Amino acid sequence: MLVIDKISRTPIYEQIVTNIEREIATGLMVENDKLPSVRELSVLLDANPNTVQKAFTELDRAGIVVSSPGKGCYVAPTAREAIRARSQCKLDEITAIARDLLYVGFTKQELLAAIERADSENTFKNIK
Amino acid sequence: MLVIDKISRTPIYEQIVTNIEREIATGLMVENDKLPSVRELSVLLDANPNTVQKAFTELDRAGIVVSSPGKGCYVAPTAREAIRARSQCKLDEITAIARDLLYVGFTKQELLAAIERADSENTFKNIK
Amino acid sequence: MLVIDKISRTPIYEQIVTNIEREIATGLMVENDKLPSVRELSVLLDANPNTVQKAFTELDRAGIVVSSPGKGCYVAPTAREAIRARSQCKLDEITAIARDLLYVGFTKQELLAAIERADSENTFKNIK
Amino acid sequence: MLVIDKISRTPIYEQIVTNIEREIATGLMVENDKLPSVRELSVLLDANPNTVQKAFTELDRAGIVVSSPGKGCYVAPTAREAIRARSQCKLDEITAIARDLLYVGFTKQELLAAIERADSENTFKNIK
DNA sequence: GTGGTCTAGACCACA
DNA sequence: GTGGTCTAGACCACA
Numbered sequence: 001m002l003v004i005d006k007i008s009r010t011p012i013y014e015q016i017v018t019n020i021e022r023e024i025a026t027g028l029m030v031e032n033d034k035l036p037s038v039r040e041l042s043v044l045l046d047a048n049p050n051t052v053q054k055a056f057t058e059l060d061r062a063g064i065v066v067s068s069p070g071k072g073c074y075v076a077p078t079a080r081e082a083i084r085a086r087s088q089c090k091l092d093e094i095t096a097i098a099r100d101l102l103y104v105g106f107t108k109q110e111l112l113a114a115i116e117r118a119d120s121e122n123t124f125k126n127i128k
Numbered sequence: 129m130l131v132i133d134k135i136s137r138t139p140i141y142e143q144i145v146t147n148i149e150r151e152i153a154t155g156l157m158v159e160n161d162k163l164p165s166v167r168e169l170s171v172l173l174d175a176n177p178n179t180v181q182k183a184f185t186e187l188d189r190a191g192i193v194v195s196s197p198g199k200g201c202y203v204a205p206t207a208r209e210a211i212r213a214r215s216q217c218k219l220d221e222i223t224a225i226a227r228d229l230l231y232v233g234f235t236k237q238e239l240l241a242a243i244e245r246a247d248s249e250n251t252f253k254n255i256k
Numbered sequence: 257m258l259v260i261d262k263i264s265r266t267p268i269y270e271q272i273v274t275n276i277e278r279e280i281a282t283g284l285m286v287e288n289d290k291l292p293s294v295r296e297l298s299v300l301l302d303a304n305p306n307t308v309q310k311a312f313t314e315l316d317r318a319g320i321v322v323s324s325p326g327k328g329c330y331v332a333p334t335a336r337e338a339i340r341a342r343s344q345c346k347l348d349e350i351t352a353i354a355r356d357l358l359y360v361g362f363t364k365q366e367l368l369a370a371i372e373r374a375d376s377e378n379t380f381k382n383i384k
Numbered sequence: 385m386l387v388i389d390k391i392s393r394t395p396i397y398e399q400i401v402t403n404i405e406r407e408i409a410t411g412l413m414v415e416n417d418k419l420p421s422v423r424e425l426s427v428l429l430d431a432n433p434n435t436v437q438k439a440f441t442e443l444d445r446a447g448i449v450v451s452s453p454g455k456g457c458y459v460a461p462t463a464r465e466a467i468r469a470r471s472q473c474k475l476d477e478i479t480a481i482a483r484d485l486l487y488v489g490f491t492k493q494e495l496l497a498a499i500e501r502a503d504s505e506n507t508f509k510n511i512k
Numbered sequence: 513g514t515g516g517t518c519t520a521g522a523c524c525a526c527a
Numbered sequence: 528g529t530g531g532t533c534t535a536g537a538c539c540a541c542a
Contacts, residue, residue, distance in 0.1 A: 009540095011516080011517060011518085012518075013517080013518090018228065021231075021232060022228075022232070025231050025232040025233055037528085037529060037530080038530065038531095039528095039529085039530095047518090048518060048519045048520070048521095049519095049521095050518075050519070050520085050521095051517080051518060051519080053530075053532095054517090054518090056530080057530095057531085061445070066263055067529090067530060067531090068263065068526090068527090068529085068530080069525070069526055069527085069529065069530045069531060070525075070526035070527040070528080070529045070530065071262075071526085071527065071529060071530080072528095072529060072530075073529090080233070083232050083233075084232060084234075087228070087229055087232050087234065090225050090228065090229055091229065091234070091238065091239070092242075093225060094222055094225055094226065094229075094242045094243070094246075095242045095243070095245050095246045097218050097221060097222055098222065098242065098243050098246035098247070099246040099249060099250065100146055100150075100215070100218065101215055101218055101219065101222075102246060102247060102250045103149075103150045103153055103154065104150065104153040104211050104212065104215050105153050105211070105212060106212075106215065106219070108243065108244075108247045110219065111219070111222065111247075112240060112243055114219050114220075114222045114223045115222070115223070115226050115239045115240055115243060116236075117223050117226075118222075118223045118224075118227040118230060118239070119226070119230060119236045119239075121227060122227065122230045122231070134452065134455075135450055135452060139540080139541060139542090140541080140542075141541075141542085175542075176542040177542090178541085178542055179542050182541080182542085267525080267527090268527075269526075269527085274484055277487075277488055278484075278487045278488065281487055281488040281489050282487065303527075304526090304527040305527090306526085306527055307526075307527050310526080310527085339488050339489070340488065340489060340490075343484070343485055343488050346481050346484065346485055347485065347490070347494065347495070347498050348498075349481060350478055350482065350485075350495065350498045350499070350502075351498045351501050351502045352502075353474050353477060354478065354498065354499050354502035354503070355502040355505060355506065356471070356474065357471055357474055357475065357478075358502060358503060359405075359406050359409050359410060359506070360405060360406070360409040360467050360468060360471050361409055361464070361467075361468055362468075362471065362475070364499065364500075364503045366475065367478065367499045367502070367503075368496060368499055370475050370476075370478045370479045370482065371478070371479070371482050371492065371495045371496055371499060372492075373479050374478075374479045374480075374482035374483040374486060374495070375482070375486060375492045377483060378483060378486045378487065393525095395531080395532060395533085396532080396533075397532080421513085421514060421515080422514080422515065422516095423513095423514085423515095431534090432533060432534045432535070432536095433534095433535090433536090434533075434534070434535085434536095435532080435533060437515075437517095438533090440515080441515095441516085451514090451516090452515080452541090452542090453514065453515045453516060453540070453541055453542085454513080454514045454515065454540075454541035454542040455514060455515080455541085455542065456514060456515075457514090457515080
């Protein structure tokens with residue numbers, strides 16, 4: 001289910017975070033579900049355990065999972081809200097990029113079309 | 129005119145590129161205009177000369193400026209098309225981020241609003 | 257009676273130790289009382305037997321209980337003094353944390369208030 | 385100035401964080417001051433660069449420093465408030481420990497004395 | 513030079 | 528078994 005692009009410029013640990021956020025956001029994982037262990041996931045993704053650990057630490061800090069040493073990592077009760085909060089800044093990022101593009105001669109219509117494109121690809125639309 | 133945010137997470141050299149693209153896109157600089165020298169700009173922006181050089185190299189590579197060694201850097205005849213081409217991938221970036229946000233529960237309306245926000249801030253609207 | 261918070265950052269085995277200390281300190285258990293068996297307690301608390309065993313070993317080592325192999329665990333005659341001795345270092349911990357907080361700009365009043373808060377929540381006040 | 389206890393149970397990276405918080409809280413470092421580089425500090429403390437890096441990342445995330453790749457780490461404008469916010473939970477910790485100690489037979493006076501002890505050791509009292 | 517990421521592999525406390 | 532910390536050392540983009 002988790003797909004990692006090792007060549008991508010976005011760090012692997014961040015890709016892992018995003019992937020797990022998706023699993024939760026789309027309802028594939030729900031509150032109190034146990035995440036795979038650091039070691040399992042590192043084998044699964046062929047990534048270093050430290051890298052996976054870093055992703056888990058990030059998720060924990062953000063309140064998306066709770067991890068208890070010796071037990072494992074679980075989807076936090078507050079996961080969905082935490083995910084939404086964490087994503088807020090991505091909205092600002094869109095605004096910033098859009099501003100640049102408008103400066104450079106793109107039309108608002110072209111930008112709105114970019115959003116529409118994302119929306120039409122969104123296969124989980126009906127789940128939410 | 130050029131504004132650099134040293135704290136921003138987007139690299140300074142990229143901010144310089146974007147700034148110069150804007151100058152050209154908005155008509156403040158036109159074909160064959162001479163850019164400030166690397167040394168001048170590095171003083172003006174209080175930036176490392178290497179950083180400014182990197183921005184110039186990028187602009188040259190993209191066909192936005194032509195630099196003749198020993199003489200300086202000039203706005204290329206093809207600048208405006210080159211800028212538009214270079215910006216194309218930013219559009220894709222918007223689509224990618226939008227897709228993530230939709231996954232996570234944001235609505236299309238919220239994303240469209242982010243574009244509108246950028247548009248309403250766009251003070252150069254009438255120039256283009 | 258024993259309450260374990262599985263999410264808490266303080267290790268479960270330590271929570272068990274503290275709980276039993278409380279039982280003894282508040283007089284709910286007295287000298288020579290028999291503790292539940294490791295197996296019983298692990299079922300009761302839904303905790304790993306190893307974890308319960310670790311708590312018992314700690315209590316034994318501290319002289320709070322005496323365990324006779326094959327028979328079980330009993331509140332030691334010296335339990336109350338042993339508990340007090342074991343707790344001494346927690347006092348030092350408070351001093352250490354307090355020092356950090358004072359460094360960082362908290363006032364003595366705020367720290368004293370934290371103690372008062374604990375005192376006012378202390379439902380066993382009259383028992384002791 | 386920075387003192388690390390390698391044997392202590394509190395992680396080295398956390399000790400580094402606390403040390404830097406102190407430097408800022410006591411006014412030894414002020415807004416926009418440059419922190420030593422990761423490499424410098426790792427040599428100075430005889431700790432691994434990764435460990436120092438982890439401390440810096442934590443400080444950055446908490447809004448206590450801002451780090452820009454290639455430039456260095458600087459005391460953030462919001463540092464002092466961020467430090468205070470981050471310390472809030474330590475106050476709760478004091479309350480929790482105090483509660484345990486009261487259960488076990490310590491008196492409120494003994495706990496208040498622990499605070500007084502910290503206060504009398506606080507050599508920076510007059511700076512703040 | 514700077515910080516950021518990643519791998520490889522060890523060791524620890526905890527369950 | 529689990530997660531958490533740490534070391535050693537590589538490589539990268541950026542300034």
